[in-house]
Amino acid sequence: MIGFAVSAAAPFFYRRFPGYFGWIAVSFPLFLFFSFTSFYPRIAAGEVLRETVFWVPSLGINLSFLLDGLSFTFALIITLIGAAVFLYAGTYMKHYGHASRFFVYIGLFMTSMLGLVLSDNIAAMFVFWELTGISSFLLIGFSHHKEQSRKSAMQALLVTGGGGLALLAGLILLYGISGTFEFSGLFPKRHLIVNSPLYPAATVLVMLGAFTKSAQFPFHFWLPNAMEAPTPVSAYLHSATMVKAGIYLLARMNHVLGGTALWQDTLLVVGAVTMVCSALLAFNQTDLKKLLAYSTLSVLGTLTMMIGIGSELAIKAFFIYLIAHSLYKGTLFLVAGTIDHAAGSRDTGVLGGLGRAMPFTMATAMLASFSMMGVIPLVGFIGKETLYASILEMEEWSRYLIAAAVIANGLLVMITLVAGIRPFFGSMRRLPSVPHEAPFAMLAGPACLAVLGLLAGLFPDFFMGAMLDRLASSVLADTLTFRIKLWHGFNEVLFLSFLTLLCGMLFYAARIKLLPCLHGRHITPVLKPSSWYDAALAGMLRVARWQTRILQNGSLRNYITVIVLTAVTLAVSVLAGSFSAFPEIPALDVTFYEVVIVSIILVSILVLITSSSRLKAVIALGVTGFSTGIIFILYGAPDLALTTFAIETLGVILFVLVLYRLPRFTSYSTTASRARDAAIACVFGIFMALMVLYTVSGELDSGLKRYFAGASLPEGKGRNIVNVILVDFRAIDTLGEITVLAVAAIGVFAMLKLTLKGGSR
Amino acid sequence: MYSIILATASRYLLLLLQMFSLFLLFRGHNEPGGGFVGGLVAAAAYALYFIANGIAEAEKLLQIDPFYLIAAGLLLAVSSTMPSLAAGMNVMTGIWFDTGTALFGKVGTPLLFDTGVYFLVLGVTLKIIFSLAEGDLQ
Numbered sequence: 001m002i003g004f005a006v007s008a009a010a011p012f013f014y015r016r017f018p019g020y021f022g023w024i025a026v027s028f029p030l031f032l033f034f035s036f037t038s039f040y041p042r043i044a045a046g047e048v049l050r051e052t053v054f055w056v057p058s059l060g061i062n063l064s065f066l067l068d069g070l071s072f073t074f075a076l077i078i079t080l081i082g083a084a085v086f087l088y089a090g091t092y093m094k095h096y097g098h099a100s101r102f103f104v105y106i107g108l109f110m111t112s113m114l115g116l117v118l119s120d121n122i123a124a125m126f127v128f129w130e131l132t133g134i135s136s137f138l139l140i141g142f143s144h145h146k147e148q149s150r151k152s153a154m155q156a157l158l159v160t161g162g163g164g165l166a167l168l169a170g171l172i173l174l175y176g177i178s179g180t181f182e183f184s185g186l187f188p189k190r191h192l193i194v195n196s197p198l199y200p201a202a203t204v205l206v207m208l209g210a211f212t213k214s215a216q217f218p219f220h221f222w223l224p225n226a227m228e229a230p231t232p233v234s235a236y237l238h239s240a241t242m243v244k245a246g247i248y249l250l251a252r253m254n255h256v257l258g259g260t261a262l263w264q265d266t267l268l269v270v271g272a273v274t275m276v277c278s279a280l281l282a283f284n285q286t287d288l289k290k291l292l293a294y295s296t297l298s299v300l301g302t303l304t305m306m307i308g309i310g311s312e313l314a315i316k317a318f319f320i321y322l323i324a325h326s327l328y329k330g331t332l333f334l335v336a337g338t339i340d341h342a343a344g345s346r347d348t349g350v351l352g353g354l355g356r357a358m359p360f361t362m363a364t365a366m367l368a369s370f371s372m373m374g375v376i377p378l379v380g381f382i383g384k385e386t387l388y389a390s391i392l393e394m395e396e397w398s399r400y401l402i403a404a405a406v407i408a409n410g411l412l413v414m415i416t417l418v419a420g421i422r423p424f425f426g427s428m429r430r431l432p433s434v435p436h437e438a439p440f441a442m443l444a445g446p447a448c449l450a451v452l453g454l455l456a457g458l459f460p461d462f463f464m465g466a467m468l469d470r471l472a473s474s475v476l477a478d479t480l481t482f483r484i485k486l487w488h489g490f491n492e493v494l495f496l497s498f499l500t501l502l503c504g505m506l507f508y509a510a511r512i513k514l515l516p517c518l519h520g521r522h523i524t525p526v527l528k529p530s531s532w533y534d535a536a537l538a539g540m541l542r543v544a545r546w547q548t549r550i551l552q553n554g555s556l557r558n559y560i561t562v563i564v565l566t567a568v569t570l571a572v573s574v575l576a577g578s579f580s581a582f583p584e585i586p587a588l589d590v591t592f593y594e595v596v597i598v599s600i601i602l603v604s605i606l607v608l609i610t611s612s613s614r615l616k617a618v619i620a621l622g623v624t625g626f627s628t629g630i631i632f633i634l635y636g637a638p639d640l641a642l643t644t645f646a647i648e649t650l651g652v653i654l655f656v657l658v659l660y661r662l663p664r665f666t667s668y669s670t671t672a673s674r675a676r677d678a679a680i681a682c683v684f685g686i687f688m689a690l691m692v693l694y695t696v697s698g699e700l701d702s703g704l705k706r707y708f709a710g711a712s713l714p715e716g717k718g719r720n721i722v723n724v725i726l727v728d729f730r731a732i733d734t735l736g737e738i739t740v741l742a743v744a745a746i747g748v749f750a751m752l753k754l755t756l757k758g759g760s761r
Numbered sequence: 762m763y764s765i766i767l768a769t770a771s772r773y774l775l776l777l778l779q780m781f782s783l784f785l786l787f788r789g790h791n792e793p794g795g796g797f798v799g800g801l802v803a804a805a806a807y808a809l810y811f812i813a814n815g816i817a818e819a820e821k822l823l824q825i826d827p828f829y830l831i832a833a834g835l836l837l838a839v840s841s842t843m844p845s846l847a848a849g850m851n852v853m854t855g856i857w858f859d860t861g862t863a864l865f866g867k868v869g870t871p872l873l874f875d876t877g878v879y880f881l882v883l884g885v886t887l888k889i890i891f892s893l894a895e896g897d898l899q
Contacts, residue, residue, distance in 0.1 A: 638793040639793045639794075639795070639798070642785075642793055642798045643801065646798055646805060647801060650801060650804060650805055650808060650886055653805075653812070653890065654890065657890065657894055722795075723789045723795040723875070726795065726797070726875075726878075727789075727790075727795070727796070727872075727878070728871045731842070731871070731874055734838075734874075735838055735839070735842075735874075738834065738877070738878055738881045739835065741882070741885050742831045742834075742835055742884075742885060744885070745827075745828075745884070745885040745889060746828075748888070748892065749828075749888055749892050752893065753892070
C-alpha cells in the first residue's frame with residue numbers, strides 16, 4: 001500500500017530534484033531490502049510470518065501476506081535489483097522525456113511485484129499479477145511515439161493478459177475444488193485437489209498463466225520484443241523479476257498441484273524445449289539486449305525444467321540458479337545500457353575495444369559474465385554444478401537432458417562471450433559517439449550486484465546456506481538439509497562444467513564463421529509462434545469488423561427497433577405464465593387538470609409525428625416532456641418533476657444546437673416502414689401500459705419500500721428517501737452511473753472532434 | 762443574434778440560477794433536490810448565458826475546460842468513499858460530522874458524494890453543449 005503512495009509521489013520529488021533523483025529514489029527499495037533482511041534470522045529458523053488485512057471478507061478475499069523462504073528470496077531479489085535499477089535509472093533516464101512518469105511506473109511495478117510474491121491470498125495475488133502486467137505494458141511502451149514500442153507493448157500485454165485470464169480460470173477452479181482462497185489453506189487439501197476430476201483443467205490453466213508470464217515456449221516471442229523498453233526496465237522487469245513471476249507461481253503451486261505425471265512431465269518438457277530453442281534462436285542475434293533476452297529465456301526454461309524434475313537437489317539448484325541469474329543478468333543488462341549510453345550503439349558487430357575507455361564498466365561486466373558462464377569461483381558456477389548434479393541424479397531421461405543442458409549452457413557461454421566480453425576487447429571501431437566511462441550512479445548498482453555474485457560464490461554458506469533448506473521446504477513438503485560448497489573435487493559434474501565452457505568457445509568460433517551465411521535468412525513463418533500471434537490478432541480484428549457491420553451499423557432506428565422488440569419479447573415470454581388474468585382496471589378518478597394535460601400530450605405527439613419541420617417536432621417533443629413533468633407533480637413526485645424539467649430544457653437546447661448540422665428535413669421512410677414502426681410503437685405502448693396495470697393491481701410488496709422509508713432518517717440521516725438511496729444506500733450504483741456519464745461525455749467529445757476534423761458532417 | 766436585454770439579464774440570472782442549484786444540492790437530503798438536479802440546473806444556467814452571449818464568452822466565464830469538472834466530480838465522489846475505509850468500516854458507509862450546520866444542512870461524506878455528482882453532471886452537460894456549439898462556429 002505504502003508503495004503505491006510512494007510511487008505516486010515520485011514525480012513531485014523528481015521535479016524538485018531532477019539532478020540527483022536517483023539517490024533519493026534508491027532509498028525506498030534499499031529501505032525495503034534491509035527491512036526484509038531483518039527477517040532473515042526468523043525465516044532461517046523456519047518461521048512463517050503472516051499478516052492479514054481484511055479487504056472483501058464476505059468473499060474470502062483478503063490481503064493476507066505470507067513470508068516464507070520462497071517469498072523471502074523473491075522479495076530480497078526484487079528490492080535489491082530494484083535499488084540498483086532505481087539508482088541507475090536516475091541518471092540513465094535523463095535523456096528520455098517524461099522521466100518522472102518512469103519512476104511512477106517502475107515504483108508501481110515494484111510494489112505490485114512485492115505484493116505478488118508476498119500474497120497468501122490467491123485473489124490478491126492475481127490482482128498484483130495483473131498489475132505487474134499493466135506496469136510492464138506501460139514501461140515497454142514508454143517511448144510511445146515509436147511504432148515498434150507500441151506494438152511490442154501491446155504484444156506483451158495481450159500474451160500475458162491472455163495467460164492471466166487462463167490463470168484466473170484455473171484459480172477459480174481451484175477455489176471451487178478446495179473452497180479456500182489462501183495458499184496456506186490449499187496445502188493441506190492437496191489430496192482432495194489432485195484427485196478431483198477438475199484437476200487436469202485447473203493445472204493446465206495455471207500452467208498456461210505461468211508459461212505466458214515467464215515466456216516459455218511457445219509464448220516466448222514477446223520477451224525479445226519487449227526489449228524496446230528503456231534498459232533499466234529490461235534489466236528489472238524482463239530479466240530479474242517480472243518474468244520470474246510465472247516461475248514463482250509454479251514453485252508456489254508445486255506443493256498443491258505437483259507430484260503428478262501431468263505436472264512434472266509438462267514442466268520438464270516445456271522447460272527443456274524453451275531452454276534449448278531460445279538459446280539456439282540467440283545464434284544469429286546481433287543486438288546486445290536481444291542476445292541477453294534470449295539467454296534470459298533459456299534460463300527461465302531451465303528453472304521451469306528444474307521444478308519439473310522436482311527432486312530435492314533440483315529444487316536446491318533452482319534456488320541457487322535463480323539467485324545467481326538475477327544477480328548477473330541484472331548486471332549485464334545495466335552494462336548493456338551503459339554501453340548503449342556511452343557508445344551510442346548496441347550492435348555487437350560494431351562494438352569493440354571499449355575496455356580502454358570504460359575500465360570500471362569492463363570489470364563489472366567481466367564479473368557478471370564469468371558468473372553467467374559458470375566459471376569458478378562465482379555463484380553461477382555453483383548454480384550450474386548443482387543443476388548438472390540434479391539432472392545426473394535422475395533415473396530416466398538423464399542422458400538426453402544432460403546433453404540438452406550442456407548445449408544450452410554452451411550457447412549461454414557463447415552469448416556471454418558475444419555480449420559481455422567481446423565489446424570491451426579488440427580494436428576500436430568507428431562508433432556513433434565517443435565512448436566514455438559511465439557516471440558513478442550508473443556504475444554503483446551493477447558493480448554491487450556483480451561483487452555480490454562473487455561473494456556469494458566464495459562464501460555460499462554465509463549468504464545462502466542457512467536459508468536454502470528453508471527455501472526448499474517451502475516448495476517441497478518436507479524439510480531437508482543441504483551441503484552447499486564451492487568445491488566438490490574432481491568429479492563428473494566438474495568435467496561437464498569444463499565441457500560446457502569448451503562448447504561455448506566452439507559455438508563462438510562457429511558463430512563468427514556462420515553469421516554471414518545466416519544473415520538475411522528467415523525462418524519459415526509457420527514455425528514462428530509470433531506469426532501465429534499475428535495471424536490470430538488479424539483474425540480477431542476481422543471478426544470484430546464483421547460483427548460491427550452486422551450489429552453496429554450506425555442506424556439509430558435499427559438499434560431502437562432491436563432493443564424494443566427484444567425487451568418486449570423477453571418480458572412477455574417470462575411473464576406470460578405468471579399473470580393469467582387480465583388486470584382489473586382501477587376505478588379512475590379523473591380531475592380536470594389531468595384531462596387537460598393528457599390532451600396536451602396527445603396533441604403534441606400528433607404534431608410531432610406529422611410535422612414536416614424539425615423545429616416544430618423538437619418543440620412538440622419538449623411539450624410532451626414538460627407535460628409529463630407536470631403529471632409527476634400532480635402525483636407527488638417533485639424530485640422526478642424537477643429532474644424532468646431540467647432534462648427537457650437542456651434537451652431542447654441540445655436539439656437546437658444539433659439542428660444546424662442536420663441535412664434538410666426529408667422523408668426517409670416509406671409508407672411501409674412507417675407502418676412497421678407504428679406497429680412496433682403500439683406494441684411497446686400496450687406492453688408498458690399492461691405492465692403498469694399489473695404493477696398497480698398486484699400491490700407489489702417487496703419490503704424494500706418499507707425498509708428504505710424506515711431506515712432513511714435514522715441511518716441515512718435524510719428525509720428525502722430518493723436522494724438518500726442515491727447517495728447512501730445505493731451509492732455504488734450511482735458511482736457506476738456517473739462514471740458511465742463521464743465516459744459518455746468523452747465519447748461525444750471525441751466523436752464530434754473527429755467528425756469535424758474529417759470535414760464530413 | 763445578440764440581444765442586450767437577454768445578455769444583461771442572463772448575467773444576473775446566471776448568479777441566481779447558480780445559487781438555486783447549490784440550494785438544490787444542499788437541501789437534497791431532506792427536500793426534493795440533490796446533486797443530479799443541481800448539476801442540471803447549473804448547466805442550464807450556463808446554457809442560458811451561452812445563448813445570450815455566445816460560446817466564446819461562456820467559455821471565458823467558466824475559465825476551465827469542463828473535462829476538469831468531470832474529473833473533479835468523479836474524484837470527489839470516489840474520495841468520499843475513502844474516509845469510511847480509513848475508519849475501518851465497510852467502504853461507502855456514510856460518515857456524518859455534524860447533523861445540524863446552519864448553511865449546508867447536514868455535513869457528511871454523502872454530501873461530498875452528492876457534490877461530486879453535481880460537478881460531474883455539470884461538466885458532462887457543458888462539455889456536450891460546448892463541443893456542439895464550437896462545431897457550429899467552424
